[in-house]
Amino acid sequence: MGRTSTFLLSAAAAVLAGAVPALGAWQPQKPIEFVATAGPGGGTDNLARAVQNIVTKHKLTEQPIVVVNKGGGSGAEGYVYGKASAGDPYKVIFGTSNAWQQPLVSKVAFNYTDLTPIAAMAQDEFLLWVKQDAPYKTAGDYLKAAASGEFKMGGAQSKDTDEVLTRMIEKAGHVKLTYIPFKSGAETAVQLAGGHLDSHVNNPSESLGQWRGGTQRPLCVFSPKRLAQGAKVTTTEGWGDVPTCVEQGLDIKQYEQPRTVWLPGKVTPEQAAFYVDLMKKVQATPEWKDYIEKTSQVDTFLTGAEFDKFIKEDLDHVKQVAGEQGWLVK
Amino acid sequence: MENLQELLHGFTIAVTVPHLLLMAVGVLLGILVGVLPGLGAPNGVSLLLPLTFGMQPVSAIILLSSMYWGALFGGSVTSILFNIPGEPSSVATTFDGYPMARDGRPTTALATAFGSAAFGALIGVILITFLASWVAQVALAFGSPEYFAVYFLAFASFVGMGGAAPIKTVVALAIGFAIAAIGIDTVSGSVRLTMGIDELVKGVNFVVAVMGLFGIGELLVAVEEEFHARAVSSKIDWREVFRAVGRLPRHSVALLRSAAIGCWMGITPGGPTAASFMSYGIARRFSRRGRHFGTGEVEGIISPETADHAAGTSALLPMLSLGIPGSATAAVMMGGLMIWGLNPGPMLFVDQKDFVWGLIASMYVGNIVAVALVLLTVPVFAALMRIPFVVIAPLIVIICVVGAYSVSNSYLDVVMMLGFGIVGYLFKKLFYPLAPLVLAIVIGDKAEDAFRQSMLLSKGSLGIFFANKLVTCLIVGGIALLLLPLVLQLARLLRKPAPSTDETTSREKVII
Numbered sequence: 001m002g003r004t005s006t007f008l009l010s011a012a013a014a015v016l017a018g019a020v021p022a023l024g025a026w027q028p029q030k031p032i033e034f035v036a037t038a039g040p041g042g043g044t045d046n047l048a049r050a051v052q053n054i055v056t057k058h059k060l061t062e063q064p065i066v067v068v069n070k071g072g073g074s075g076a077e078g079y080v081y082g083k084a085s086a087g088d089p090y091k092v093i094f095g096t097s098n099a100w101q102q103p104l105v106s107k108v109a110f111n112y113t114d115l116t117p118i119a120a121m122a123q124d125e126f127l128l129w130v131k132q133d134a135p136y137k138t139a140g141d142y143l144k145a146a147a148s149g150e151f152k153m154g155g156a157q158s159k160d161t162d163e164v165l166t167r168m169i170e171k172a173g174h175v176k177l178t179y180i181p182f183k184s185g186a187e188t189a190v191q192l193a194g195g196h197l198d199s200h201v202n203n204p205s206e207s208l209g210q211w212r213g214g215t216q217r218p219l220c221v222f223s224p225k226r227l228a229q230g231a232k233v234t235t236t237e238g239w240g241d242v243p244t245c246v247e248q249g250l251d252i253k254q255y256e257q258p259r260t261v262w263l264p265g266k267v268t269p270e271q272a273a274f275y276v277d278l279m280k281k282v283q284a285t286p287e288w289k290d291y292i293e294k295t296s297q298v299d300t301f302l303t304g305a306e307f308d309k310f311i312k313e314d315l316d317h318v319k320q321v322a323g324e325q326g327w328l329v330k
Numbered sequence: 331m332e333n334l335q336e337l338l339h340g341f342t343i344a345v346t347v348p349h350l351l352l353m354a355v356g357v358l359l360g361i362l363v364g365v366l367p368g369l370g371a372p373n374g375v376s377l378l379l380p381l382t383f384g385m386q387p388v389s390a391i392i393l394l395s396s397m398y399w400g401a402l403f404g405g406s407v408t409s410i411l412f413n414i415p416g417e418p419s420s421v422a423t424t425f426d427g428y429p430m431a432r433d434g435r436p437t438t439a440l441a442t443a444f445g446s447a448a449f450g451a452l453i454g455v456i457l458i459t460f461l462a463s464w465v466a467q468v469a470l471a472f473g474s475p476e477y478f479a480v481y482f483l484a485f486a487s488f489v490g491m492g493g494a495a496p497i498k499t500v501v502a503l504a505i506g507f508a509i510a511a512i513g514i515d516t517v518s519g520s521v522r523l524t525m526g527i528d529e530l531v532k533g534v535n536f537v538v539a540v541m542g543l544f545g546i547g548e549l550l551v552a553v554e555e556e557f558h559a560r561a562v563s564s565k566i567d568w569r570e571v572f573r574a575v576g577r578l579p580r581h582s583v584a585l586l587r588s589a590a591i592g593c594w595m596g597i598t599p600g601g602p603t604a605a606s607f608m609s610y611g612i613a614r615r616f617s618r619r620g621r622h623f624g625t626g627e628v629e630g631i632i633s634p635e636t637a638d639h640a641a642g643t644s645a646l647l648p649m650l651s652l653g654i655p656g657s658a659t660a661a662v663m664m665g666g667l668m669i670w671g672l673n674p675g676p677m678l679f680v681d682q683k684d685f686v687w688g689l690i691a692s693m694y695v696g697n698i699v700a701v702a703l704v705l706l707t708v709p710v711f712a713a714l715m716r717i718p719f720v721v722i723a724p725l726i727v728i729i730c731v732v733g734a735y736s737v738s739n740s741y742l743d744v745v746m747m748l749g750f751g752i753v754g755y756l757f758k759k760l761f762y763p764l765a766p767l768v769l770a771i772v773i774g775d776k777a778e779d780a781f782r783q784s785m786l787l788s789k790g791s792l793g794i795f796f797a798n799k800l801v802t803c804l805i806v807g808g809i810a811l812l813l814l815p816l817v818l819q820l821a822r823l824l825r826k827p828a829p830s831t832d833e834t835t836s837r838e839k840v841i842i
Contacts, residue, residue: 068739069738072514072533073532074514076521077531080529105519106514107521108514109531160519180783181516181517182783183779193470194473196473196787
C-alpha cells in the first residue's frame with residue numbers, strides 16, 4: 001500500500017513537473033527496476049546499488065528505483081528476463097561482458113542483440129595472484145615455475161572471463177595450466193589461501209580482504225599502466241605498487257571487464273537517450289568517484305558507436321580464444 | 331581462553347535491548363510456525379528472510395536463529411498435545427509424549443520435553459563455543475576433494491542411518507540430484523535440464539522446493555486424512571513444571587547419550603530429524619524400560635528432544651565455518667548470510683568476528699528466552715489449535731504461494747512450488763523420505779562441482795580422495811556408513827534364516 005501511495009504521489013509530481021523538462025524528452029512515469037545479473041554482494045550488484053544510491057541521493061529522476069538480483073545461470077537469468085521485457089523502458093539491466101560472451105560459448109536463450117546497449121561504465125581490472133608464501137616474486141618467476149605443467153589456476157565459472165584470461169596467459173607465457181572453475185571469485189580466493197591452487201586472476205575487490213589478511217598477494221596487473229595509487233592495502237603496499245604484467249615479461253597488455261548497462265530491446269531512442277544521460281549524470285558525482293576508488297576499478301564511459309565498437313572488438317578477440325579452445329556453440 | 335574472551339565480547343553485542351526484543355519476536359514467531367502443522371522452521375525462516383535484507387547482519391541472524399529455536403520448541407507442543415508434529419524433527423516426540431499427555435499428564439510431558447531440549451541446545455552451544463575457531467583453522471585444509479568427502483559422508487549417513495529403507499533413500503537422493511542439476515553447470519559452463527523453459531536457466535530455488543514439499547505436501551496429506559485433533563486440556567500447574575525439570579538429572583545417561591548423537595548428526599549434515607529418530611531408536615534398545623516405550627515413558631521424550639535440539643544448534647557450526655548447512659533451516663539461513671553480503675566459510679571467523687560471536691552468544695541467551703516464553707505461551711497456542719482446519723489450510727496455501735513468488739518475483743516459482751507440493755504428497759503416501767531429497771537439492775550440485783574439481787586437480791585419478799589423512803578418514807567413514815545397512819542385513823540373515831521385517835517401525839521411521 002505504501003508503495004502505491006508513493007507511486008501515486010510521485011506520478012502526480014511528475015505530471016506537475018512535466019512542463020519543466022525540455023519538450024520531447026522522455027521521462028519515466030513509474031518506478032524503475034534495476035536488474036543486477038549477479039547475486040547480492042557481487043561486483044555487478046555493487047554497481048547497480050551504487051547507481052541506485054547516487055540517483056536517489058541527487059534526485060536525478062523523480063521515480064523510485066528498486067534493485068532486484070537475477071544472477072542465476074551466471075547472469076543468464078537477468079539477460080533472459082531483459083529479453084522477455086522487450087519494449088519496457090522501466091527495466092535497466094546491469095551486467096558485464098557476459099552479455100555478449102556467454103551466448104558464444106553456451107546455449108543460453110538470449111544474445112546481446114536482444115537488448116538495447118546504454119553504456120559501459122567502469123572497467124574492472126584483473127591481477128595475477130599467488131599464495132602469500134609462494135617462492136616467486138615476479139610474473140617471470142611464476143612462468144618459469146609453471147613450465148613444469150603442474151600449475152593449477154582457479155577462477156570463477158567456466159569459459160568465462162577468468163578462463164579466457166588463463167588461456168591467454170598459457171599462450172603468451174608458453175605454459176600449460178590446469179584451470180579449475182569455482183562458483184565465484186570469493187570461493188576461488190579461499191581455495192588459494194588454503195594452498196589448494198597455485199594462482200588465480202581475481203578482480204581487485206574480490207581478493208582485497210585476502211591481501212590485507214596476508215593469505216595471498218598480487219604479482220602483476222593486466223593493464224597497460226599501473227593502477228591509481230589510492231590508499232595502502234597492506235602496511236607497505238597499495239594497488240599502485242603492483243607492477244604491470246608486461247613489465248614482468250608476461251606479454252598481455254590489457255585485459256579488463258567492463259560493467260555494462262542495458263535496456264530491453266524495442267525501446268524508443270528517446271527512452272534510451274534518457275538513461276544514457278542519467279548514467280552520465282551519475283558519473284559526474286563525487287559518490288561515483290568514491291565508488292570507483294573503493295572498488296579499484298577504472299572510470300570509463302562508453303556509449304553509442306564507441307560502445308558498439310568495443311563490443312565488436314571484444315567479440316572478435318573472445319571468438320578467437322573460444323574457437324582455439326573449441327568452446328563455440330554450434 | 332581466547333574463545334571465552336570472544337564469547338564475552340559476543341555477549342556485549344547480543345545482550346542489548348533491541349537484540350533481546352528481536353529474540354523475543356523471533357522466538358514467538360518460531361513457536362507459531364512450529365505449532366502450525368505444515369509450516370515449520372525452514373518455511374518460517376524463509377518467510378522471514380526477505381524482511382531481514384535491510385537489517386544489520388548480526389541483528390538479522392539473531393532474529394532468524396531465535397525463530398529457529400522457537401520453532402524447535404513449538405514443534406514439540408503440538409506433537410505432545412495433539413499428536414501432530416509441527417516439525418519433521420519432532421515426529422519422534424509424539425511416540426511417548428502424546429500417550430503421556432492423553433494420560434492426563436500434559437504438563438509433565440511438556441516440561442520434560444522443554445527441559446531436555448534446553449539441555450541439548452546448551453550442549454550444542456558449548457560445542458560451538460569451544461570448537462568454532464578450531465574448526466575454522468581446520469577448515470582451510472578443505473580443498474575440493476575434502477568438500478566432496480564431507481558431502482559424500484552426509485549422503486552416506488542418510489542411506490546408512492536415515493531409518494527409511496536404504497533403497498528409498500537412494501531414490502530420493504537421486505531425484506534431488508536431478509533437480510539440483512537444473513540450470514548452468516559451473517564446471518562446463520553449459521545449460522542443463524531446462525526442458526525448453528528459458529527461465530529455468532537460474533535453477534530450482536531451494537526455498538521454492540521446501541515450501542512445496544513440506545508446506546503443501548503436508549497440507550494435502552492432512553486434507554486427505556481429515557484430522558480432527560481433539561484438544562487435550564493443557565492447563566499448566568507451575569509446580570509440576572519445576573518438579574518435572576527437577577527429575578531430569580535422574581536420566582543423565584539418556585541425556586548425555588542423546589546430546590552426543592545430536593551434536594554428531596548436527597555437525598555432519600545429518601540434521602535434527604535424523605538425530606531425533608536415531609536417539610529414540612537407540613534409547614529404546616538400551617533403556618532398562620525399553621519395553622514400555624510408546625506408552626508414555628519419560629526417556630522416550632527426553633531422547634528425541636535432547637538430540638533434536640543438540641543437532642539443531644550444532645547444525646549452525648558447519649554452516650558458519652565450512653559453508654555447509656547441517657539442516658534444512660541452516661541451509662535457508664546460509665542463503666540469508668550470502669544475501670547480507672557475508673560469505674559463510676573459514677574466512678567468516680577471521681573477517682566477521684562480531685557477527686560470529688554475537689550469534690554464538692545469542693544462542694545462549696536466545697535459548698533461555700525461548701524456554702521461558704515457550705512455557706508461558708503454551709495455553710495460548712493450545713487455544714490456537716482449536717481454530718478449525720478449514721481456516722488454517724487456506725492460510726498455509728496463501729503463505730506458501732506468496733513466499734514462493736517473493737523469492738525472485740516469478741510465477742514459474744509458484745507453479746514449481748505447487749508441483750513440489752504434489753511430489754511431497756506422493757513421497758509421504760509412498761513412504762519415501764523427504765530429508766534426503768531436500769539434502770540433495772541443497773548440496774547436490776555442490777557435491778558434483780567438488781567431485782569434478784577434484785577430478786580436474788588430479789587429472790582424473792580417484793587417488794586424490796586418499797591423498798591425505800583428512801580426506802581418507804572422511805571417505806572411509808562415508809563408505810562404512812553406506813555399507814552399514816548391508817552388513818546389518820547380512821548379519822541378520824546369518825543369525826535368522828527367515829528374517830521378518832517389522833513393517834510398522836519402518837513405516838513410522840520413514841517420515842524422516
